[in-house]
Amino acid sequence: MNQISPIALSRRAILAAGGAVIVGFASASQAAEALPPIHKLPPDQLDSFIAIRPDGMVFALYGKMDPGQGVDVGIGQIVADELDIPMSMMTVIQGDTAYTVNQGGASGSTGIEKGGKALRWAAAEARRVLVERASTKLGVPAEQLATADGAVYVKATPTNRVTYAALVADGGFQTQLAWNKLYGNELFAPGQAKPKNPADYKIVGTSVPRQDIRRNVFGKQQYVGDIKVPGMLHARMIRPPVAGTQPVSVDASSIKDIPGVRVIQEKGVLAVVAEKEWNAIRAQEALLVTWSKPAEPPFPEQSQLYAHIRAAPVLTRKEEKKIGDAAAAIAAAPRQVTAEYEWPFQAHASMAGGCALVDARPDGATIWTGTQKPHFAQMGVARLLDLPVEKVRAIWTKGPGSDGRNDAGDAVMDAALLSKLTGRPVRVQYSRDQGTGWDPKGPASVHTCRAGLDASGKITGYSFISKGFSRVDLDTNESDPRDTLAGQMLGMGRHPTQGFGYPTETYDYGAGALLGWETIPPLLETASPLRTSHLRDPVGPQISFASESFIDELAAAAGADPVEFRLRHLTDERGIAVTKAAAEKFGWTPRPAATGRDTSGDVVKGRGVALALRGETLVAAMVEIELNRKTGVVRPIRWAMGHDCGLVINPEALKLTLEGNIIHGTSRALLEETMFDRENVTSVDWQSYPTIDMRQTPDRIDFAIINRPDLPATGAGEAATRPIAAAIANAIYDATGVRLRRAPFTPARIKAALA
Numbered sequence: 001m002n003q004i005s006p007i008a009l010s011r012r013a014i015l016a017a018g019g020a021v022i023v024g025f026a027s028a029s030q031a032a033e034a035l036p037p038i039h040k041l042p043p044d045q046l047d048s049f050i051a052i053r054p055d056g057m058v059f060a061l062y063g064k065m066d067p068g069q070g071v072d073v074g075i076g077q078i079v080a081d082e083l084d085i086p087m088s089m090m091t092v093i094q095g096d097t098a099y100t101v102n103q104g105g106a107s108g109s110t111g112i113e114k115g116g117k118a119l120r121w122a123a124a125e126a127r128r129v130l131v132e133r134a135s136t137k138l139g140v141p142a143e144q145l146a147t148a149d150g151a152v153y154v155k156a157t158p159t160n161r162v163t164y165a166a167l168v169a170d171g172g173f174q175t176q177l178a179w180n181k182l183y184g185n186e187l188f189a190p191g192q193a194k195p196k197n198p199a200d201y202k203i204v205g206t207s208v209p210r211q212d213i214r215r216n217v218f219g220k221q222q223y224v225g226d227i228k229v230p231g232m233l234h235a236r237m238i239r240p241p242v243a244g245t246q247p248v249s250v251d252a253s254s255i256k257d258i259p260g261v262r263v264i265q266e267k268g269v270l271a272v273v274a275e276k277e278w279n280a281i282r283a284q285e286a287l288l289v290t291w292s293k294p295a296e297p298p299f300p301e302q303s304q305l306y307a308h309i310r311a312a313p314v315l316t317r318k319e320e321k322k323i324g325d326a327a328a329a330i331a332a333a334p335r336q337v338t339a340e341y342e343w344p345f346q347a348h349a350s351m352a353g354g355c356a357l358v359d360a361r362p363d364g365a366t367i368w369t370g371t372q373k374p375h376f377a378q379m380g381v382a383r384l385l386d387l388p389v390e391k392v393r394a395i396w397t398k399g400p401g402s403d404g405r406n407d408a409g410d411a412v413m414d415a416a417l418l419s420k421l422t423g424r425p426v427r428v429q430y431s432r433d434q435g436t437g438w439d440p441k442g443p444a445s446v447h448t449c450r451a452g453l454d455a456s457g458k459i460t461g462y463s464f465i466s467k468g469f470s471r472v473d474l475d476t477n478e479s480d481p482r483d484t485l486a487g488q489m490l491g492m493g494r495h496p497t498q499g500f501g502y503p504t505e506t507y508d509y510g511a512g513a514l515l516g517w518e519t520i521p522p523l524l525e526t527a528s529p530l531r532t533s534h535l536r537d538p539v540g541p542q543i544s545f546a547s548e549s550f551i552d553e554l555a556a557a558a559g560a561d562p563v564e565f566r567l568r569h570l571t572d573e574r575g576i577a578v579t580k581a582a583a584e585k586f587g588w589t590p591r592p593a594a595t596g597r598d599t600s601g602d603v604v605k606g607r608g609v610a611l612a613l614r615g616e617t618l619v620a621a622m623v624e625i626e627l628n629r630k631t632g633v634v635r636p637i638r639w640a641m642g643h644d645c646g647l648v649i650n651p652e653a654l655k656l657t658l659e660g661n662i663i664h665g666t667s668r669a670l671l672e673e674t675m676f677d678r679e680n681v682t683s684v685d686w687q688s689y690p691t692i693d694m695r696q697t698p699d700r701i702d703f704a705i706i707n708r709p710d711l712p713a714t715g716a717g718e719a720a721t722r723p724i725a726a727a728i729a730n731a732i733y734d735a736t737g738v739r740l741r742r743a744p745f746t747p748a749r750i751k752a753a754l755a
Helices: 011-016 071-083 111-138 212-217 277-286 302-311 326-331 374-385 408-422 432-437 485-489 540-557 562-569 573-586 651-670 724-736 747-754
Strands: 025-027 050-052 058-062 090-094 145-148 151-154 161-163 233-237 247-251 261-266 269-274 288-291 316-323 335-343 355-361 364-369 392-396 426-429 445-453 459-469 512-520 603-614 617-628 634-644 700-705
Touching: 050 111, 058 071, 058 111, 071 090, 071 111, 111 145, 111 151, 111 161, 233 277, 233 408, 247 261, 261 277, 261 408, 269 277, 269 408, 302 445, 302 459, 326 445, 326 459, 326 512, 335 540, 355 374, 355 408, 364 374, 364 408, 374 392, 374 408, 408 426, 408 485, 445 540, 459 540, 540 562, 540 603, 540 651, 540 724, 562 573, 562 603, 573 603, 573 617, 573 634, 573 700, 603 724, 617 724, 634 651, 634 724, 651 700, 651 724, 724 747
Parallel strands: 025 090, 058 090, 233 426, 364 392, 459 512, 634 700
Antiparallel strands: 050 058, 145 151, 151 161, 233 269, 247 288, 261 269, 316 512, 335 445, 355 364, 355 426, 445 459, 603 617, 617 634
């Protein structure tokens, strides 16, 4: 499977091959021997989404991928329920461009919300076609037929039946869909049939276990770093010690005694390749390179980062929400409150550096990648190698994590370039310092909040403006080489987009409200280790940290309980319901923050709350922390989370996903900050860029999940990350009476604040 080259097939040949119908839900690398024949049809064909093998196994062809949250299981549940088959007959092929259409990859928590919607409608249409064909074959009206276990049968005489496989054996479904002509997240191609009523589901809503856990535990999971093909070379990239500089000369005499090593240089791209990986590592460390000298260091002092953001020219300003005259409403209030909050650059810091393997040939290329957007990697490699996109096959293989646009997108482009230059398959593996130091970063930002309160403590006016580096200075995917280190180091330029975000919670802000953002130029135009892009939940945690901390400050100024103050201002019934559910689960008792707490002893406790609305998903997070005033160490000890993401597909998978959100959000709130000097990023390992470990995880997490079968399933992959930092900051204030307005809340920062 790993050595199959891209091949062109006619639609006739595809439909005639092996009697297979293809619906994709599974990792190709996990089931290579059991896969149906390679096929590729446009999204207006049902066979592009559902396939049935002669033995009855159903395949869902899923143009996204699961980064580790069990999305593929949820997709399988949706399709299995629509087709009335057990999960044992269900396989999901995901992220292989030879089998699947481009549904956008992992993106914006749309795996179930939009990817699942497309497959749900495709499966409903597949069932309709199967029943119609069975009606003709059995000579019985369709309304007298039923489906179960991969067959259509006569209700009156269940033994009178025909299998799904037999019904598609003559060439698949060959059924036209009403495709909306869009690719990516918004792709939708319904047929004539409508999906079932959720009340009729038997598998959706149950906790079907993930199949990859056993492979992970017993070391059987194949990761992208494990892929090997005959004749491949191992490569290591050489990055400049001063960001933005170019290699002027290379002295290869320092590596002449290392067997089988070659130096590859193409403009600003510099690498070593070798037959053996250890030799490539040795050469990377030993190669002597003279680099150009910059006129001045590319970065400001780290201590001046937020001053730089405040003083920087504005590239784009967007007022996302404007009601009345916010400034006048605030000025007219008997009490005004103002605060500013600061958020650092943060790294993806995946468990391992990016890795990719590319076999580039004049007539096509095959890539193995852990990127969360394999179809876009296919496009980027095609552009870099000047190949038709259909001649490039991307095979998604599980990687060390993604959480947005991490370094996997850069690794695949480096590997493609090196494979072209060497004429051999090339595997690029980033070292830890490169993975953490050079991955795209979540943007640093400053958030300015102003509000007015009337005598009763009600908000009368509100202003929230974020200013920072664009969250899409580097695009969210690698479809254009200019959005990768290789492309920029080759001198291909860049094409940045300006964007940030704003609070979306449904508060009543009174007579005037202004919510918006401003972006500033990057610190270094191209090939920067501080280039900014999406980091899970893109700009959500920093915006929520500021907005929900400020809501807490307003509650304190009004002398109100933080939960009661939010409920008083919420305008959405779902938001009110999820907040009340979390408060009940937490056991929240009303009192103003930082009052009635026990201040004796070195270890004090506090509680905090924060809300979030991301898309159509609502979250209420409540936390109890303990804080050691001598050491400055904070540990959340107990969480309660209210969560409403519409229809719940898999309750246990949802809870585990939310736990992951909480842990990830806690790590970013307490520890994670990209450090740099005037020349480069200095956070290059787990010591200089620490992340959360088991000692800092909570003792208990309780969930109040609101299942709404009357609503579509919405995303759960990112929303719960959003309120975590704010909830912790508000709990620190409750415990100490001290407000932290800069993240992360490190021991040194907490001790300084307490002093």
